[in-house]
Amino acid sequence: MPKTKIALIGVGNCASALVQGLQFYSKIEKENDYVGLRYPSLGGLTPKDLQIVAAFDIAEHKVGKDLSEAIFAKPNNAPKVVKVPKTGVIVQKGPLLDGVGESTRHLIQFSTAKEVDVASVLKKSDAEIVVNLLPSGATKASEWYAEQALTAECGFVNATPTFIASNPAWMKKFTEKGLPLVGDDLVDQIGSTALHKTLLQLLSKSGAKITETYQLDVGGGAESLDTMDRTRDAKRAIKTQSVASSLPYKAEVVAGSTDYVDFLQNKRDSYFWISGVYFCNAPLRIDLKFSTIDAPNAGSVLFDVLRAMKLALNRKHKGAVEPLCAYGFKHPPKMMPLEAAEEAFKKFVDENS
Numbered sequence: 001m002p003k004t005k006i007a008l009i010g011v012g013n014c015a016s017a018l019v020q021g022l023q024f025y026s027k028i029e030k031e032n033d034y035v036g037l038r039y040p041s042l043g044g045l046t047p048k049d050l051q052i053v054a055a056f057d058i059a060e061h062k063v064g065k066d067l068s069e070a071i072f073a074k075p076n077n078a079p080k081v082v083k084v085p086k087t088g089v090i091v092q093k094g095p096l097l098d099g100v101g102e103s104t105r106h107l108i109q110f111s112t113a114k115e116v117d118v119a120s121v122l123k124k125s126d127a128e129i130v131v132n133l134l135p136s137g138a139t140k141a142s143e144w145y146a147e148q149a150l151t152a153e154c155g156f157v158n159a160t161p162t163f164i165a166s167n168p169a170w171m172k173k174f175t176e177k178g179l180p181l182v183g184d185d186l187v188d189q190i191g192s193t194a195l196h197k198t199l200l201q202l203l204s205k206s207g208a209k210i211t212e213t214y215q216l217d218v219g220g221g222a223e224s225l226d227t228m229d230r231t232r233d234a235k236r237a238i239k240t241q242s243v244a245s246s247l248p249y250k251a252e253v254v255a256g257s258t259d260y261v262d263f264l265q266n267k268r269d270s271y272f273w274i275s276g277v278y279f280c281n282a283p284l285r286i287d288l289k290f291s292t293i294d295a296p297n298a299g300s301v302l303f304d305v306l307r308a309m310k311l312a313l314n315r316k317h318k319g320a321v322e323p324l325c326a327y328g329f330k331h332p333p334k335m336m337p338l339e340a341a342e343e344a345f346k347k348f349v350d351e352n353s
C-alpha cells in the first residue's frame with residue numbers, strides 16, 4: 001500500500017517526537033508489541049504507513065540539514081530515544097513572518113538560506129497532508145502555511161492554538177477546495193486537560209459538588225517560553241473552557257500554563273487543585289502533581305489524526321472534519337465530552353475504512 005505522505009511545518013520538539021516515533025515503531029512486527037500507542041492499527045493503517053516527504057523551518061541549524069539531524073538541533077530538547085537514519089528529506093526554508101516571538105529570539109539563529117516556494121515544494125514532494133507544528137504564537141505564519149496547503153491541494157492538520165479549523169472563514173476555504181481540515185491545538189495523549197476533566201467528571205458523577213479547581217503547569221521547552229510571551233491568555237481560555245465543559249454546573253475554574261523553567265528541558269510538571277463538598281457538605285480536596293515529557297505526549301495523537309486524515313482524503317471529506325477535531329484537539333469547531341468524542345472518532349474510522 002502506498003504510504004501517506006506528510007509535510008512538516010516547523011522542525012521543533014513535536015516534529016522530533018513524531019520522526020523518532022516513526023523510526024521507533026517501524027521495527028515492530030506484531031500488533032501486541034506496539035506499546036505506548038492508543039491505536040496500533042487504525043482503519044487498517046499502522047504508523048508504518050506514514051512517511052514524511054517535506055519539512056520547513058527557519059533556523060540556521062535545521063535548514064539545509066537532513067530531517068534525521070535537524071530534529072536534534074538546538075534549541076530542540078526533546079529526548080533522543082532512537083537513532084534515526086538519513087531520511088533523504090532536507091529541511092527547507094519558509095518565510096519567518098511572526099514565527100519567532102521576542103522571548104525565544106535569543107534561542108534561535110535565523111537561516112540565511114533562500115526561501116523556497118513552499119506550495120511548489122509541497123506539490124513536487126506529493127505531500128497529501130500538511131501538519132502545522134509552528135510555535136503557538138505564530139498566527140500569521142500558521143495562516144500563511146494553511147494557504148500554501150490549499151494551493152498545493154493538501155489536507156491541513158493544525159496542532160497549534162491559532163484558530164483555523166474552528167474558524168468559519170477557513171472552514172469555507174477548505175470546503176470550497178474540497179480538502180479536509182482538522183484542529184485546533186492538539187490534545188496530549190496523557191494530557192493534563194484530559195486528566196483534569198476525567199477527575200472532575202468522576203467526582204461530579206459521584207454526587208460531589210466541585211466549587212473551585214485549577215490546573216497550572218510549568219515546562220522547559222521553547223514552546224513553554226513562547227507561550228508565556230504570546231499565547232498565555234489564549235491557551236488559558238481554551239483550556240479553561242474545555243475543563244469547565246466537563247462539569248454539569250458552574251464552578252470557579254482556571255486551567256492554563258503558568259511558567260517556563262529552563263532546567264526542566266522538555267519536561268512538564270502539571271499541578272491540580274480541586275475543592276468541593278459531598279455528603280452533608282463534607283469537604284474534599286485534591287492536590288496533585290503530574291510529570292510528563294512534552295513532545296512524546298503529542299506523538300500518539302498525531303499518529304491517530306494523520307491516519308484518520310488519510311481516510312478523510314480517500315473519502316473526499318471537505319472542510320473541518322468534526323469527529324477528528326473533537327477527538328484530537330482542545331479547541332475543535334464543536335466541543336464534545338471525552339467519551340462522545342472518542343466514540344465519534346471510532347465511528348468515523350469504521351465508516352471510512
Ligand SMILES: NC(=O)c1ccc[n+]([C@@H]2O[C@H](COP(=O)([O-])OP(=O)(O)OC[C@H]3O[C@@H](n4cnc5c(N)ncnc54)[C@H](O)[C@@H]3O)[C@@H](O)[C@H]2O)c1
Pocket residue numbers: 009010011012013014015056057058059076094095096097098099100108132133134135136137138141159160161185186187188221222223294295296297298
Ligand atoms: N505535547 C506537545 O508538544 C503539544 C501538544 C499540543 C499542541 N502542541 C503545539 O505544537 C506546536 C509545536 O510545538 P513544539 O514544542 O514542537 O514547538 P517548538 O518551539 O519546539 O518548535 C517550533 C518550530 O517551528 C520553527 N519555526 C518558527 N517559525 C517558523 C516559520 N515561519 N516557518 C517554519 N518554521 C518555523 C522553529 O524554528 C521550531 O523549529 C505548538 O504550537 C504547540 O502549542 C504541542
